[in-house]
Each structure stands twice: as structure tokens, then as C-alpha cells.
Amino acid sequence: MDLDTTTLRVAFATAALTMLALFYFVTYRSTRSGYSGWWSVALAWFLVGSAAFILNGTEHQRWANPSGNTFLVLGAASAWAATRSLTGSKTPAWLLLFAPTVTAIASFADDPVHNVWTGGPVFLAMMSLMFGLSARELWRIDRELTHIRTSVATAATCICAFYAARWVVFMVDGQDGDVFKSVFGSQVTTIVSLIFLVVVSFSMSILSNEEATKALRAQAGHDGLTGLLNRSEFLRLAAAELHETSAALILADLDHFKAVNDTYGHPAGDRALRAFADACSGTVRTSDLVGRYGGEEFIVLLPNTHLDRAEAITAQISEQLRLAEAGFPMPTASYGITIARPGIDLETSIATADAALYLAKQQGRNRAVRA
Incomplete structure (x- = not known):
């Protein structure tokens, strides 16, 4: 029909x-x-x-x-x-x-x-x-x-x-x-x-x-405040990356961050965290990994990057943070830098970078120290 x-x-x-x-x-x-x-x-x-x-x-x-x-x-x-x-x-x-x-x-x-x-x-x-x-x-x-x-x-x-x-x-x-x-x-x-x-x-x-x-x-897999990788996702991706190549590892911490919250309020602290995250994302390559490690602490993995270049990147991040407009003075940041290599446990490399970050804090903050 x-x-x-x-x-x-x-x-x-x-x-x-x-x-x-x-x-x-x-x-x-x-x-x-x-x-x-x-x-x-x-x-x-x-x-x-x-x-x-x-x-x-x-x-x-x-x-x-x-x-x-x-x-x-x-x-x-x-x-x-x-x-x-x-x-x-x-x-x-x-x-x-x-x-x-x-x-x-x-x-x-x-x-x-x-x-x-x-x-x-x-x-x-x-x-x-x-x-x-x-x-x-x-x-x-x-x-x-x-x-x-x-x-x-x-x-x-x-x-x-x-x-x-x-x-x-x-x-x-x-x-x-x-x-x-x-x-x-x-x-x-x-x-x-x-x-x-x-x-x-x-x-x-x-x-x-x-x-x-x-x-x-x-x-x-991302931090809700900054949009960066959260800790667990960063560790997963970084471990996979370090199976094949060496990378510069940077651990960063905002200086006197508690004072920002106490003086200007927690919304200001949130703006400072987002500003630092934006400074990191705007400085590194798309192939690099950037994560919020916890609180005001951040972590960056730069594959196939030597220590000199990693230190130069921390200076660029700090400059971008200084220029950020938020209605109050931005805090500075301290950095610990090391080289993570295949065969070395990632947590060990992070501990090494953390020790360098501690030295940066002891030496007066607002600086980068190599492990």
C-alpha cells in the first residue's frame, strides 16, 4: 500500500x-x-x-x-x-x-x-x-x-x-x-x-x-575553588608522567596567608588562592601539571625541564601574582624545587621539594630554593 x-x-x-x-x-x-x-x-x-x-x-x-x-x-x-x-x-x-x-x-x-x-x-x-x-x-x-x-x-x-x-x-x-x-x-x-x-x-x-x-x-579531579588539579588527580597524572621522563618539581606556599584571611577576610583569601592559580596556569605550558596540594600549598610538575628553567618560572609566577588586582596587597610565595626522575618514588621527590620549601621560608620567604 x-x-x-x-x-x-x-x-x-x-x-x-x-x-x-x-x-x-x-x-x-x-x-x-x-x-x-x-x-x-x-x-x-x-x-x-x-x-x-x-x-x-x-x-x-x-x-x-x-x-x-x-x-x-x-x-x-x-x-x-x-x-x-x-x-x-x-x-x-x-x-x-x-x-x-x-x-x-x-x-x-x-x-x-x-x-x-x-x-x-x-x-x-x-x-x-x-x-x-x-x-x-x-x-x-x-x-x-x-x-x-x-x-x-x-x-x-x-x-x-x-x-x-x-x-x-x-x-x-x-x-x-x-x-x-x-x-x-x-x-x-x-x-x-x-x-x-x-x-x-x-x-x-x-x-x-x-x-x-x-x-x-x-x-x-579538579579543585573547586581554583580549577587546578586536586591532590589525588595531580599525584595520579604525575606518577604516570614520571614513568617515562624526568621533570622539575615545584612545591609552592603562599607567605603569611593566614594574615590575609585575618586582615581582609576569607573571601580575600579565596581571591588570593585563585590569583596564584591563575598565575601558575598563565605561566606554565599546557603539557605541564599544576595542582592545589592543600590549603595555600600548590605543586607543579614541569616535564623535561632543568632547575634553572624551573627557577625562572617561579619568578614569572611571583611577578604575575604581584600584578594581580584584588583590592588588597597580594601575598608573596616561597618555592622548593627539585628534579623528579623515573625510578624514584614521587612521594620522596615531593618530600625533597618540601625540605627546600622549608629552607626558603627560613631564609626570609618570597624566594625559591633548589633541593
Whole structure:
């Protein structure tokens, strides 16, 4: 039994509504991630767009068809924003609305009263573009999520290629051509889109949950106040690093930190800790490790770094701390420096750096001492 286009569009709208309800209440409300939020928005626009096309052939076609084109492209743009959020990129409103706006102008200007395919070339091109950009973002995300990432990226790539092929055939064969109607007509497209919608929604649900789990795992390994590695995570990563290479190890302590709390209050002390953490992060390389060892004590591991360079880095950190603006004089810092090597217990190297830090305190503070 052949299904007419209207029946398929109703089925698609029903599926979109179901996916939206499931994704919002099951995934978004449990993860609250930007990714799942954007995909919920995309599903809502797909639902509205497909529902608008149900009015094809009625007196409402003049506004329904252009609106359907616009909403579907807006849904594809929202899907792109969802994939961008996975890499931490925000999508400006003008960038999100550019393709839908172009689609709306082209669709409303192309005789929507009589032309069922009003704005067709622009609509197909923008759908292909948005899904292509989504696929590009998905292929770039964390390799740890290879299985899920690959399935979603592949689906986005396929739908991008499908709309690109529709555009080519539309331009060559025309909207009334036999090839376009039989291979890329509304019935075939609705079925393909329905399959894509279900597959991607479930894949994105899994991906969103994995992203949330990853974020919680990362949060568990970082200090809540400074954003640096916490003690246990630093020790784990440093031990792994020292299996293969030597590294300079720096133990740092803020001088007279209790006086900052007593004089200016604990919020000021927190600002001082964050300022020192920022000074460390802004000075070392991305391959170096920086952690909050406890209280006002910090620890830094600099792989393949000699003592002279490590001491120069402590001077740079202290200068950055001195220049920090917090509304009160920043405390100085003392440092103990040693070289940690493979085969030597990490705790032993930390104890050596701690002994050097003690000497720095004895010698008057605000200095670095090598073990």
C-alpha cells in the first residue's frame, strides 16, 4: 500500500514530538547539558516545520510552505549549535539565524501561492550546509567517544550528502523531473528524515550522557575553588608522567596567608588562592601539571625541564601574582624545587621539594630554593 505524502508527514511530526518528549524529559532534565538542550530545540523546530507542510495544497500554503522551509533550516542550525557545544564553542545568534533568514526571504519571494517548491534551491542548499557543518564538528570531538561520535557524525554526513544530491538533481532535473520525484521527492525524503531523526536522537542521548559523565569525572579531579588539579588527580597524572621522563618539581606556599584571611577576610583569601592559580596556569605550558596540594600549598610538575628553567618560572609566577588586582596587597610565595626522575618514588621527590620549601621560608620567604 502506497503512503501519501501527507500521511508520511504526519508520521514524521508524531515521531518528532515523541523524540522531543523523550529527549527532553529523559536526557536533558538529567544532564542539563548545552548539547542536549540544543538538540531538544532542534527537535522542536523539526516538529513545527514538518507540521507546516501538512497544509500543502490548502489556502494556507502561501505562508505554510515558506514557514516550513524556514523552521526546518532553523532545526538544522540548532543541531549545528548542539554539535558546537560539544567542543565548548558558543553559536552567536546572528550565525544561528543567518541560514534560516536567507531561506525565509527566498521562500516567501518565490510565489508560495502556486509553487509547492517555493525557495527550493536555497532550502536544499541550506539544509545540506547546516548538516555538513554539524558533521564537521562531530568529527572533531573527543576521540575517547569514538564509537558514538562516529555513528552520529556518519549520520550527519549522510544526511548532508542526501540534501546535496537533492539540490543537484533539483537544479538539473527540475522539481517536476522524473528522477527528482522518484528518488528525491517528498515521500522518500520524509522516510529518510524519519530514520535519521530516530537514529540520531538515540545516539545523541547516549553521547549527551557520556559527555555529562566525562564532565563529572573531570570535575571530580579538579579543585573547586581554583580549577587546578586536586591532590589525588595531580599525584595520579604525575606518577604516570614520571614513568617515562624526568621533570622539575615545584612545591609552592603562599607567605603569611593566614594574615590575609585575618586582615581582609576569607573571601580575600579565596581571591588570593585563585590569583596564584591563575598565575601558575598563565605561566606554565599546557603539557605541564599544576595542582592545589592543600590549603595555600600548590605543586607543579614541569616535564623535561632543568632547575634553572624551573627557577625562572617561579619568578614569572611571583611577578604575575604581584600584578594581580584584588583590592588588597597580594601575598608573596616561597618555592622548593627539585628534579623528579623515573625510578624514584614521587612521594620522596615531593618530600625533597618540601625540605627546600622549608629552607626558603627560613631564609626570609618570597624566594625559591633548589633541593
